Amino acid sequence: MTGTEKIRFERVTKTFTVRDTKQKGVMQEFTAVKDLSFTVKEGEFLTLVGPSGCGKSTLLDLLGGLSMPTRGRILIDGEKITGPGLDRGIVFQQYALFPWKTARGNIEFGLEAKGVPKQERRERAEHFLALVGLSHFADRYPHELSGGMKQRVAIARSLAFNPDVLLMDEPFAALDAQTRESLQSELLRIWEKTKKTIIFITHGIDEAVYLGERVVVLTPGPGTVKTIVDIPLKSRLEDADIRSHSDFVKARHEVWSLLHEHEYQGAHI
Amino acid sequence: METIKSIQSAVEPRKPKLFVFSSLQKVFKQSIVLVALFLLWEIAPRIGLVDQAFFPKFSSVVVSWWNMVISGELFAHFMASITRSVSGFALALLIAIPLGLMIGWYPLARELLNPVLELFRNTAALALLPVFMLLLGIGETSKVAIVLFACTWPVLLNTIAAVGNVDPLLIKSARSMNISSYQLFLKVILPASVPTIFTGIRMAGTGAILVLIAAEMVGAKEGLGYLITYSQYNFQIPEMYAGILTIALLGLLINQGLSMLERKFSKWKQPVNS
Ligand SMILES: Nc1ncnc2c1ncn2[C@@H]1O[C@H](COP(=O)(O)OP(=O)(O)O)[C@@H](O)[C@H]1O
Numbered sequence: 001m002t003g004t005e006k007i008r009f010e011r012v013t014k015t016f017t018v019r020d021t022k023q024k025g026v027m028q029e030f031t032a033v034k035d036l037s038f039t040v041k042e043g044e045f046l047t048l049v050g051p052s053g054c055g056k057s058t059l060l061d062l063l064g065g066l067s068m069p070t071r072g073r074i075l076i077d078g079e080k081i082t083g084p085g086l087d088r089g090i091v092f093q094q095y096a097l098f099p100w101k102t103a104r105g106n107i108e109f110g111l112e113a114k115g116v117p118k119q120e121r122r123e124r125a126e127h128f129l130a131l132v133g134l135s136h137f138a139d140r141y142p143h144e145l146s147g148g149m150k151q152r153v154a155i156a157r158s159l160a161f162n163p164d165v166l167l168m169d170e171p172f173a174a175l176d177a178q179t180r181e182s183l184q185s186e187l188l189r190i191w192e193k194t195k196k197t198i199i200f201i202t203h204g205i206d207e208a209v210y211l212g213e214r215v216v217v218l219t220p221g222p223g224t225v226k227t228i229v230d231i232p233l234k235s236r237l238e239d240a241d242i243r244s245h246s247d248f249v250k251a252r253h254e255v256w257s258l259l260h261e262h263e264y265q266g267a268h269i
Numbered sequence: 270m271e272t273i274k275s276i277q278s279a280v281e282p283r284k285p286k287l288f289v290f291s292s293l294q295k296v297f298k299q300s301i302v303l304v305a306l307f308l309l310w311e312i313a314p315r316i317g318l319v320d321q322a323f324f325p326k327f328s329s330v331v332v333s334w335w336n337m338v339i340s341g342e343l344f345a346h347f348m349a350s351i352t353r354s355v356s357g358f359a360l361a362l363l364i365a366i367p368l369g370l371m372i373g374w375y376p377l378a379r380e381l382l383n384p385v386l387e388l389f390r391n392t393a394a395l396a397l398l399p400v401f402m403l404l405l406g407i408g409e410t411s412k413v414a415i416v417l418f419a420c421t422w423p424v425l426l427n428t429i430a431a432v433g434n435v436d437p438l439l440i441k442s443a444r445s446m447n448i449s450s451y452q453l454f455l456k457v458i459l460p461a462s463v464p465t466i467f468t469g470i471r472m473a474g475t476g477a478i479l480v481l482i483a484a485e486m487v488g489a490k491e492g493l494g495y496l497i498t499y500s501q502y503n504f505q506i507p508e509m510y511a512g513i514l515t516i517a518l519l520g521l522l523i524n525q526g527l528s529m530l531e532r533k534f535s536k537w538k539q540p541v542n543s
């Protein structure tokens with residue numbers, strides 16, 4: 001299963017046209033990410049870590065087909081990404097749930113758009129609500145759910161239309177430490193169960209090392225790939241306190257050192 | 270798995286008893302000052318604080334109000350007013366909501382129309398009353414038209430603003446699920462806009478009554494506004510107050526009705542004071 005290439009970034013550059021900060025009315029090119037090249041294997045859990053503003057969300061938008069690279073290309077299953085598709089599901093940091101829909105309604109949203117019949121929609125929503133442990137909250141509106149529960153719904157919503165790839169943009173950054181840890185292990189459990197390819201963006205070193213089979217370390221301004229670190233941890237879920245394990249500590253330190261080299265001076269990690 | 274269990278056990282059944290009690294308390298809080306006000310209205314003329322001839326006591330107003338109800342006079346005026354305001358209001362919604370959705374959806378339309386909309390928004394409807402009467406006469410048409418005019422702007426402008434202010438993240442999230450523009454509009458833009466549109470509708474509801482009464486006071490043969498001026502001319506002061514009271518009730522009724530609808534359509538919104 002693992003080994004086959006799923007996604008390939010080929011020298012991807014994205015520039016934005018922005019207003020000049022000094023001269024009024026003058027437009028300027030701003031490079032958010034530059035010459036990104038890396039591949040993601042099928043079924044892999046890949047984390048991307050880098051300081052805030054280094055282009056992580058830009059990169060995810062490109063993968064989601066929500067914007068197009070200025071130069072270079074991104075391939076998925078060997079084909080160039082030309083727009084959004086239900087082969088990729090996105091989970092955003094701010095949940096992005098539709099506030100007028102219940103938890104169930106939110107999960108059914110993508111299916112509805114896809115034209116899945118009502119009965120099947122129901123069943124699938126039930127299944128994914130159960131998967132994220134929210135069966136009893138199906139009829140709650142987002143404002144009646146805690147942050148952690150909202151993010152579970154968002155994850156269930158993305159999984160519901162059965163994408164091959166799950167794209168996650170700092171999904172747990174707004175949660176408290178305890179909720180974050182329990183969602184992290186739940187995500188690993190879901191990953192093992194569903195065999196999805198997961199690309200997970202974070203600015204937390206701990207999170208990147210705990211979740212990722214490989215960690216892509218990005219440099220700031222413009223964002224480029226600095227190194228890709230292999231994390232040789234086996235069974236994260238079996239060892240309850242894997243974060244104190246020497247392999248984890250070593251891997252964590254390696255990523256930490258990379259993120260504290262001179263090019264990160266002044267960046268917000 | 271532990272977290273899942275603990276979350277599920279946190280679901281508790283509603284407590285209906287507490288709910289009834291708190292709603293009783295709410296009714297009490299809402300009516301206490303009102304009752305005091307009516308008491309004051311009753312007492313002040315009785316003890317000579319104000320002149321009974323110009324400010325009759327509350328009970329006399331209620332008596333003449335009841336007499337007008339029985340004679341059917343009040344109902345006729347009430348119906349005349351409500352028919353005019355509802356027709357104007359409904360027409361305004363029919364025009365302003367689709368138009369607002371369209372203008373809000375197409376940036377070019379918004380840019381083109383913005384100056385005109387600003388101009389009309391800032392033109393007091395009542396200032397145009399003479400124009401409407403000149404063009405449409407003093408019959409029903411001019412009254413319905415002025416209500417229509419007054420109601421259109423708040424609904425139109427709120428609808429445009431609503432469409433323009435939909436959370437971009439929601440649009441992004443929906444687009445990532447590869448939905449068509451048509452579906453995006455129907456399933457995201459429209460529902461997200463409902464609360465803001467309703468604010469406009471409520472503003473229009475209040476405006477409809479206000480403008481209509483004023484129009485009826487100037488030139489009409491029936492309606493609550495006409496009732497008030499007519500009573501005043503003939504020195505039927507309790508009847509005049511009864512008319513005023515009816516208008517207040519009508520306004521309240523419309524506002525309550527619209528609030529109820531608004532709550533029904535916006536129940537997903539977080540209550541402001543929780
Ligand atoms: N639409 C845009 N227009 C102009 N600049 C943008 C836009 N989106 C992102 N940027 C800039 O690109 C850089 C990277 O942003 P982002 O991808 O959000 O970073 P991260 O997610 O790593 O914090 C930032 O400096 C940001 O200001």
Ligand SMILES: [Mg+2]
Nearest residue numbers: 056057169170
């Ligand atoms: Mg970001």
